[in-house]
Amino acid sequence: KAGVTQTPRYLIKTRGQQVTLSCSPISGHRSVSWYQQTPGQGLQFLFEYFSETQRNKGNFPGRFSGRQFSNSRSEMNVSTLELGDSALYLCASSPYRQTDTQYFGPGTRLTVL
């Protein structure tokens, strides 16, 4: 099976802009989770989608949002970008029968100038 794919791999934006990141899960996986990784804060959970519904949300402002499509692909959107949003954004998928191991994509490196 193909692994989790994320596009784009690298992105440069300026403050105030918005950005959309995409994640395609492993075939058959229905849950997609997003994480932010920064040197200062480490790895932090953003949100999780299952069956097109947000099931869990981390402690991030409303500028961070996401959605999931019927084919389980997910997008994450950040509006009004701030310098502190510069990070590696990781997507992970799992089958989610109940609690399941998450398998990660290669990440999208976002730089905000």
Added chain:
Amino acid sequence: AQTVTQSQPEMSVQEAETVTLSCTYDTSENNYYLFWYKQPPSRQMILVIRQEAYKQQNATENRFSVNFQKAAKSFSLKISDSQLGDTAMYFCAFMKHGSVGQTGANNLFFGTGTRLTVIP
């Protein structure tokens, strides 16, 4: 709330030797899972090993094994016969057991990581 602590920011080991990475966690949950992930310079997060809290037997995966001490809330990773390809950041992570949609279920809580360098 769950917290995961990795007290060793950096470690090094000679090729072919054995190294142990430490992890402690704090939780009031009784059913949960623990993971070790590695993140090499490519930044791809790769699952190393998984442990279910209800299992007393320590998980093993080839050269990787864990020492899971539930009462002490400790979950260390032992890498035997270290190889150059083991050079990476290693993250310990906690996930509580839960049903679909249950708050906090299926979220990974990560430690701050241990940077392991294997020396030729």
